[in-house]
Amino acid sequence: MSGWEPVIGIEVHVELLTSSKMFCGCAVGFGEDPNTSICPVCLALPGSLPVTNQTAIEWITAIGLALGCSISGRSVFHRKNYFYADLPKNYQISQFDLPVCHDGHLDVDVDGEEVRIGIERAHMEEDTGKSRHVGDGGRIHGAEATLLDFNRAGVPLVEIVSRPDIRSAAQARAYAQELRSVIAELGVSDARMEEGSIRFDANVSVRPVGAGALGTKVEVKNMNSFRSLERAVDFEIQRQIEVLDAGGTLTQETRHWDEEAGRTQTMRVKEGSSDYRYFTDPDLLPLVLDDEWVESIALLTPELPADRRRRYVADGLQPQAATVLAAAEADIRLLYDSAVEAGGPPTGVANWVTGEITAALRRLEIDPAASSLDGQSVAELVTLVDDGDVSASAAKEVLAGVLAGEGSPRAVAESRDLLQISDAGAIEGIVDTVLAENPEAVERYRSGEEKVVGFLVGAVMRESGGKADPKLANELIRRRLEG
């Protein structure tokens, strides 16, 4: 990639999971029979009129606030005019120069490094229906017929447009994942890529390193996983660089990502910019969102992944651990919070809740909220391990006991006889016995064969019935042999 800098912007479409559509009362949902969730409004029958779904406006406001956007006190719906069979009115109600949300950002963690990606705008619009071409392999050309399903027509759609701040395929993926987790956290969408309820398109260009002007932009579509998004962007960057390095020029176009072939292909070439003849939709009044109302939405906004990550790092976690914990299920995160509050060491608690505890709960199919594990017991368990009172492997057994309802971690460790001997006096006695029983090992150590200590520690562990703290035993053996 030497000499070239990729410039990437991402457009995201999020289908909101409101109970009804954006401008009518039809139910929003997946998987019903075709054309069963339709009415005069979303079918654009003559005389029908749109009425704005207030919940969708609350939700896009929450999304905007989560993305650090300014919320427009007054915003306007426009008609975006184009003819397409799956667009019932042959115009889409969308927003143009006055979107609900503008000028925000998303902080993204890329391999432990935080990158800030600007958000230009987030606006409200409606989804289209779906076309299915019958005959000749489902392609539009040569199809015998096109079937239309309008269940999706009019579903609330939020379009989030990033600034061209993304510089690599990895950043593009991290941005998409972070954005998806914000949407999921807000609970406003299924946010499932494979279902199309969250869709990512990438605008990719490259320019000579240090250049100010942007290169020719190519829009890449049809990525249905984060991996394919990263691959598609990566492919497109390489393709553009190859063309330019070979002295060629790029065409402004839309390219389709072919997952199987692992390449992008020309979908349609833009001849100038499309003229959508935007104008204010006279059927809808401007949206007036006063500060007090926006404030009330802000109060309902949950803590978002980036904020959580920062809080965890402030607790003392390593960035990697903070990222893992921030992405964990809510119940697991709550367990961390209450364990730390109960005095548990943050790093150990984080490792345990995201590792062994999550695994055990899954294995046993226990709902975290319904388990006998609480912050107090997690703190106690982790402290037992950190203090050397139970070994790491014994701790798993303690956890199993706690989950089985046998009592607190200490009580389980005692009743199952899992406490380590970490009393130096008691271990010293065993060490003396072992050294006396293994004179040749002692001799080998003294002649410089240090690794024999491992054998001696093993002997101490056996002698103690596995309960001696191995670290302490190691220390005492060395001290005795040196002394």
Place this chain on the structure above:
Amino acid sequence: MTSPDLTIAEAGRRLQSGELEAVSLAEAVLNRASLTEADLHCYLTLDREGALAAAAASDERRRRGESRGPLDGIPVALKDNMCTRGTETTAGSQILSGWVSPYDAHVVELLRTAGAVIMGKTNLDEFAMGSSTENSAYGPTRNPWDPEMVPGGSSGGSAAAVAVGSALGSFGSDTGGSIRQPASLCGVVGLKPTYGRVSRYGLIAFASSLDQIGPMARTVEDAAILLEGVWGYDPRDSTSLDVDYPDLRVTMNRGIEGLRVGVLGELGGEGYEDPVESAVADTVEALASAGAEVVDISVPTAEVALSAYYLIAPAEASANLARYDGVRYGARSGGDTTEEMMARTRAAGFGPEVIRRILLGTYALSAGYYDAFYGQAQRVRTRLLAELEDAYRKVDVLVSPTSPTVAFELGERTADPLAMYLSDVCTVPSNLSGHPAISVPVGVDERGLPIGFQVMAPALGEEMMFAVAAEVERLAGFSATPARSQTA
């Protein structure tokens, strides 16, 4: 007096007292229609069965003492751009030929609930685009006062039906004058309420920011009865007004003593027929004698309102009519691709005036032209509104002719769209401002063709507008009826 010529108020009294039955009233109106339809063609759909069934149900309710009020049993007609379940709704277009709406427009729901007897659907210029009803895909309507003349438009069928007695009252829609101008040309009362007073839900859109449904009737009182039957807040129309709706019949007779009447100077002069100007001047003088204070008012932007209107309305129409593509309903022409099917459907389904306006509107909104056309027209609209609001600080109502001319001959203006567009010059300002305006017949010209007088009022000023209209009606004493209904 034969019953089809009764006023709604009088018919209501007789129905209530039992001296008249809704079924016999409906039969009389249907009889009048059967005598006049061949000549006039007011209706696209005349729903005999539906009307008689509704009338019978009304009589049955009255016998049980369950009358639903002043519209129960009253035969009314609806412009064919209001969706009605069970009968065709075509908007006067080939593209909706045979289309039956699965739902009732808000006004239709209200009328059915009020017990009104819906006679059928009246003729109109295709998609309400026109001023003569000659743009109907189903042939023109003729003026009951002289069948060589147009009834005006686009609600020509609704106006002519009321004038001739094939309905006691009717409803039209007014985007640039489409109720008031045909009311004027047919010698009936017609009004456009404040934008947002009557729900547009189920009204086939022409230009959404301008369209308003309103009544047409033989008297101002009847117009009030009809309006009160259909106005009110409707959450299904986002532009519907959640405000107080006054009791017009109580307030309309309060008189005009001390009322300030502004004569809008820009609406007169060249292009205005002498009989029209003198009838309007006589009416203004009569108002002054009756105690009104008459003031000359200038609203300079009214001069260019028509130009702004003919950019804004087509622009909105170009999007509103995009849905007629043959995909989901209505007529469809074949094609090898979806695009070709859509293009052929639209080329075959729309008439020349509709196509002209779609092209005008598409052009006005196009990149590079938007600011000079649509954008500029919006600025004119804003300025006109400001000037009118300023005028209403000086006067209570503004008055003018409703139309610069009386009814003109069929075919006279069809070859010259601009001449046709000038028919709306007096009515368009109230659409752009969203204000209410009413046309009241005040006389006839030397050929016996009716002349309408327009009273305009500020937003939500219907009470005052009706009070002035009632006084104009009383002062003018207009009682002529068209020759057609006398012979029929």
